[in-house]
Amino acid sequence: MGNERDANEGRRDALTKLVVVGSAAFGCALAAPAAVFVTAPLRSGGSHGERWVKTVRVTDLTEGQPKKVAIVADQRDAWTLSKDVELGAVWLTRRGDAVSAFSVVCPHLGCSINAETGNAEAGGGGFGCPCHTSAFDGTGKKVSGPSPRDMDALVTKVEGGFVLVDFRKFRIGVEERQEIG
Amino acid sequence: MSDQSLRGRVGAWLEDRTGYTSILHEMLNEPVPGGARWAYVFGSALTITFVIQAVTGVLLMTAYAPSSSTAWASVYHISFVMSGGWLVRGLHHFGSQAMVVLLALHVLQVAIYGAYKRPRELNWLFGLGLLAVTLGFALTGYLLPWDQKGYWATQVATNIAGTSPGIGPQLQTVMQGGTEYGSLTLTHFHALHVMVLPASLLGLVMVHLFLFRKHGVTPPTNADLKKVDKFFPAQVWKDLAAGLAVLGVLFALAIREHGAPLDAPADPASDYPARPEWYFLPLFQLLKYFHGPLEMVGTMGIPAIAGLYLVLLPFFDKKPTTALGPRLPLLAPLFFGIVGMGGLMFAAMSSDAADTKFQASRKVADERAKIALDLASKGIPPGGALEMVKHDPELRGRDIFEKKCAACHVLGDIGDRAKAKAPSLDGWGTEAWILQMMHDPDAKERFGSTPFAGMMPSMDVAPKDPKDAESFKPMKPEDMKAAAVFLAAQGDEPGEASPARDTAQVEAGEKIVKSRCTACHTYKGEGDDSSIEIAPDLARYGSIAWVESQVKNPATKATYREKALSAEYKGHMPRFDEELSAEDAALVARWARSHARSSSPVAAK
Numbered sequence: 171m172g173n174e175r176d177a178n179e180g181r182r183d184a185l186t187k188l189v190v191v192g193s194a195a196f197g198c199a200l201a202a203p204a205a206v207f208v209t210a211p212l213r214s215g216g217s218h219g220e221r222w223v224k225t226v227r228v229t230d231l232t233e234g235q236p237k238k239v240a241i242v243a244d245q246r247d248a249w250t251l252s253k254d255v256e257l258g259a260v261w262l263t264r265r266g267d268a269v270s271a272f273s274v275v276c277p278h279l280g281c282s283i284n285a286e287t288g289n290a291e292a293g294g295g296g297f298g299c300p301c302h303t304s305a306f307d308g309t310g311k312k313v314s315g316p317s318p319r320d321m322d323a324l325v326t327k328v329e330g331g332f333v334l335v336d337f338r339k340f341r342i343g344v345e346e347r348q349e350i351g
Numbered sequence: 352m353s354d355q356s357l358r359g360r361v362g363a364w365l366e367d368r369t370g371y372t373s374i375l376h377e378m379l380n381e382p383v384p385g386g387a388r389w390a391y392v393f394g395s396a397l398t399i400t401f402v403i404q405a406v407t408g409v410l411l412m413t414a415y416a417p418s419s420s421t422a423w424a425s426v427y428h429i430s431f432v433m434s435g436g437w438l439v440r441g442l443h444h445f446g447s448q449a450m451v452v453l454l455a456l457h458v459l460q461v462a463i464y465g466a467y468k469r470p471r472e473l474n475w476l477f478g479l480g481l482l483a484v485t486l487g488f489a490l491t492g493y494l495l496p497w498d499q500k501g502y503w504a505t506q507v508a509t510n511i512a513g514t515s516p517g518i519g520p521q522l523q524t525v526m527q528g529g530t531e532y533g534s535l536t537l538t539h540f541h542a543l544h545v546m547v548l549p550a551s552l553l554g555l556v557m558v559h560l561f562l563f564r565k566h567g568v569t570p571p572t573n574a575d576l577k578k579v580d581k582f583f584p585a586q587v588w589k590d591l592a593a594g595l596a597v598l599g600v601l602f603a604l605a606i607r608e609h610g611a612p613l614d615a616p617a618d619p620a621s622d623y624p625a626r627p628e629w630y631f632l633p634l635f636q637l638l639k640y641f642h643g644p645l646e647m648v649g650t651m652g653i654p655a656i657a658g659l660y661l662v663l664l665p666f667f668d669k670k671p672t673t674a675l676g677p678r679l680p681l682l683a684p685l686f687f688g689i690v691g692m693g694g695l696m697f698a699a700m701s702s703d704a705a706d707t708k709f710q711a712s713r714k715v716a717d718e719r720a721k722i723a724l725d726l727a728s729k730g731i732p733p734g735g736a737l738e739m740v741k742h743d744p745e746l747r748g749r750d751i752f753e754k755k756c757a758a759c760h761v762l763g764d765i766g767d768r769a770k771a772k773a774p775s776l777d778g779w780g781t782e783a784w785i786l787q788m789m790h791d792p793d794a795k796e797r798f799g800s801t802p803f804a805g806m807m808p809s810m811d812v813a814p815k816d817p818k819d820a821e822s823f824k825p826m827k828p829e830d831m832k833a834a835a836v837f838l839a840a841q842g843d844e845p846g847e848a849s850p851a852r853d854t855a856q857v858e859a860g861e862k863i864v865k866s867r868c869t870a871c872h873t874y875k876g877e878g879d880d881s882s883i884e885i886a887p888d889l890a891r892y893g894s895i896a897w898v899e900s901q902v903k904n905p906a907t908k909a910t911y912r913e914k915a916l917s918a919e920y921k922g923h924m925p926r927f928d929e930e931l932s933a934e935d936a937a938l939v940a941r942w943a944r945s946h947a948r949s950s951s952p953v954a955a956k
Contacts, residue, residue: 185584192591196399199598200406203442206435207410213434244730248414249421249428251730 222327222334223257229331231264234308236285236295238262238274241337260324260335261285261297263308271324271335272310278302278317280342297321318345379583385570386578387586390464392593393457394563398556399594400449403601404488407443408545415495417541418534420735422497423616427727427736430610441605444612447492449597450485451630455689458482462664462685465673466569472665474562477555479661484552491544493628497537499716502617503625505540506532507635511650532619572674614716615723616736621750624712626703633695636702660684711764722746748942751935755927761796762946772800772922776943778952780842780893782850785835787952789826796953802920806885807871826867833860834868842893842948864889876908885920887911893948899940903928 225239240259245252261272261283276283281301296313297306304315312320325336341348366372383391414433416425429436458478461467467475494505509532513523528535570576580586605611627635634654641649668681675682703709723740731739740746749765757766759773768775775796778784792807793799808814810826826834836852837860843849869878871886879886887910891897900909904926906916915923927936 182584185588189584189588189591192588192595196591196595196598199602200403203435203438204406204410207433207439208413210433210435214432246730249424249432249727249731250733252733 221337223337225260225262225333225335227331228264228269228328228333231262231269231333233264233266234295236261236263236297236308238285239333239335241335243337257337258339260337261321262326262333262335267328269326269328269333270309271326271333272297273322273324273338273340275322275339275342276301276304276317277319277322277340277342277344277347278304278315283321318343319347322347379581379587381564381567381582383568383580383582383586384576384578385568385574387580387582387589388568388570389589389593390460390571391568391586392590393453393460395590396593396597397450397453397457399590400446400453400597401552401556403598404443404446404450405549407439407446410439411443412545415541417495417537419497419532419537419617420534420733420737422495422537423613423736424727424731426496426498426613427724427731430613431724431728437610438605441608441610442601444610445601445604445608447489448628448630449601451489453597454482454485459685459689461569462682463675464569464571465668465675465678467665468569468668468673469665471562471566471569474559474566475665476662477559477562479658480555481552481559484548484555488544488548488552489628489630491540491548494540495537495544496613497617498614499617499621499623499720500612500614500625502532502619503623504627504631507625507627507638514647514650516647532617569673572672613720613724615719616740618737618740622712623716624709626699629696632699633692636695636699657688660688715764719746744938744942747935748939751931751939752943755931755939756943759924760943762943763950768796771796773924774798774801775953776947777950779947780839780944781948781952782832782835782839784952785838786831789831789835802922803885806883826863830859830863832856834863835860837861837864838889838892841889841891842897842944844895873908873912884912884914887915893944895941895944898944899937902931902940902943903933903936 221243223241223243225241226237231237238259239262241257242254243257245255245257259274259282261274263270272283274282276299278299279301281299283297283299283304283306286296286298286305296308297310298304299315299317302316304317305313306317306321307313310321310323322338322340324338327334339350341350362372411429414425414429414436416422426440430440431437461475461478490505490508494501509523509526512526513519515522524530526536526539527533528539626632637649637653638646641647664681664685668678670677672678719740722743722745723736726739726743727736732742741750752760752762753765756762759771760766760776761768761771762776777796787794788797788807789810790812791797791809793804798804798807810831811828813820813823813825833856836856837858839850840852840857840860843852864872865874865878868874868889869880871879871881871883873879873886873888873890875890876888888908897910900907901911901924905911905924906913906926914920916926917923931939
């Protein structure tokens with residue numbers, strides 16, 4: 171009798187372990203694809219690399235005077251590919267043959283930066299953010315205010331009389347400039 | 352001792368506040384008289400499969416967008432772009448089929464063991480409610496990808512609802528969110544699929560389980576009732592093993608098929624060989640046997656009788672025994688029903704397998720699905736997947752050709768060769784086709800079936816009329832060849848791959864065409880010294896401009912002249928510029944021309 175009870179106890183323990191292991195296996199088997207699927211956005215992003223966008227004619231820019239120019243290109247939003255939509259804007263300033271470009275997005279909290287026409291000394295007007303009064307000089311350097319870094323400069327080139335901008339976006343609110351997908 | 356450990360202390364704290372151990376004990380120590388059995392696993396396997404469906408379903412919901420312009424696109428995105436998406440959707444797709452299979456097995460087990468009998472009648476009824484809900488899940492879920500398969504198969508179901516006596520049309524309109532399928536149909540079916548049906552299922556399952564716990568299992572008559580197992584772990588491990596087996600099968604199927612199928616985007620204007628998911632095939636097949644006023648016998652009568660039988664079964668079966676033998680007469684309809692359903696399913700499958708027309712349209716549908724998936728990989732426009740497909744020159748060209756041209760012309764697998772009233776376009780404009788035309792213009796696949804039959808003489812076969820034959824001089828084979836090369840070259844477009852043409856032959860051919868063919872034909876508007884005025888212009892023959900002009904209006908002199916549209920040649924090709932937009936006419940012209948030139952003409956007899 172005692173032996174039989176022991177045997178039953180042993181069988182019960184073994185089955186209990188089996189159930190625990192089986193349940194864990196079931197949970198993991200279901201959780202693994204779920205985890206991969208839920209974190210899919212982490213893998214789909216990443217840097218675009220270069221994205222040259224044609225903007226305005228060089229002759230449309232006045233020497234030393236910033237001009238806000240829309241960035242129009244194709245946009246992919248999940249499954250949708252939209253042709254020629256405004257992805258954002260940049261400030262373009264021509265100085266001689268060179269054209270500088272700054273993202274209009276304030277590195278502080280993402281407001282849209284304005285050109286300040288008032289202080290035109292030291293090589294052109296500066297920039298200012300209307301939200302939290304971050305101020306930048308004409309070369310995008312931070313002058314005052316809460317912005318953690320200078321304005322985000324973008325690379326430009328001139329081809330066939332048009333200004334091309336390598337359009338990118340950067341993380342907001344950090345000192346170090348980091349590109350985001 | 353153990354009470355001093357952290358686990359013990361937390362357990363005691365929780366027990367004081369919830370009494371969870373007694374609940375747990377109640378649940379796990381439930382006695383199973385007659386012992387645990389594999390036969391009892393189906394209910395639990397269904398519950399476990401439902402958990403799989405719930406988890407994968409919620410995951411799919413995070414990326415699915417129910418509207419007629421986004422549903423297909425989002426399912427495409429899930430299946431082919433998002434990491435793990437194919438597996439999640441595959442598990443959900445095959446999980447739904449597993450639910451149906453397990454349900455059938457569960458019903459059978461309960462019926463055979465007599466577990467529906469007094470006092471378990473109500474639980475049987477709740478079980479039937481769960482069966483209805485599960486089929487509702489299957490039906491609503493099938494539509495959600497908004498692909499051709501789901502769209503057309505589900506139409507049948509809602510149209511059947513529309514034929515219900517009395518409120519049919521209203522019922523259908525409410526279900527669909529309008530008189531036709533559209534975005535509201537999707538939002539309705541989506542709401543049913545992810546909210547209404549799950550809530551109903553959970554409610555029914557709770558009552559079902561409560562009643563099951565109240566009455567316990569129904570052991571077979573030969574069971575040793577002195578043997579009593581506890582639910583945990585004796586039955587639980589068997590249930591879990593069944594659940595793991597189901598999950599394993601789902602993984603195997605999902606991996607083998609690499610997810611779930613996705614047909615081309617739903618296109619209300621297309622003709623599609625609609626078939627339901629396999630478990631609805633018996634119902635589908637039933638519809639073939641009942642026509643006209645009898646139709647409702649197949650759509651509602653027989654299913655209603657089957658449902659009524661299932662509902663009434665526990666109330667008719669009053670014999671106290673659960674032994675199978677004495678109950679066989681009452682269960683006979685169930686077994687016959689299952690055999691009948693199997694037979695109908697087999698009949699549906701074998702008739703499709705033998706139906707070459709179905710197979711051909713299935714092939715076309717698969718081809719379209721492939722093209723749509725290909726197009727989607729390049730990005731889907733904001734207007735949605737159908738717009739993407741409709742603007743694709745290949746698919747749209749074929750579509751217009753089928754609708755406008757294939758009533759008379761044949762090209763590849765499009766059109767009916769027996770009924771064609773216009774020249775076959777296989778290989779049209781190629782050197783080989785032109786040679787055949789010069790040799791035997793009145794063959795059935797050229798002018799033979801058209802009002803132009805007998806208008807063009809053969810270049811190398813003497814006419815039947817001996818008077819005409821007297822003056823007939825057959826064209827030399829090398830001259831025919833040269834003329835064909837020259838004419839084929841007329842259709843070559845710069846920037847397009849064309850066969851290499853021998854310059855000397857082209858030049859020789861030009862002389863022959865301009866001297867001999869212009870007896871009836873014009874070339875750049877010049878020529879034709881006959882008074883028949885029917886032979887077409889040969890300049891740029893076979894070019895995009897020539898075909899486009901012919902499609903828009905065959906009587907502009909660019910191809911044929913005014914007479915081509917006269918009553919004298921009744922049955923001639925009509926002008927299409929009045930029924931096709933300029934873009935569509937240009938598109939179908941390019942499509943037909945490129946497919947004609949890349950195919951070979953029907954072999955000469």
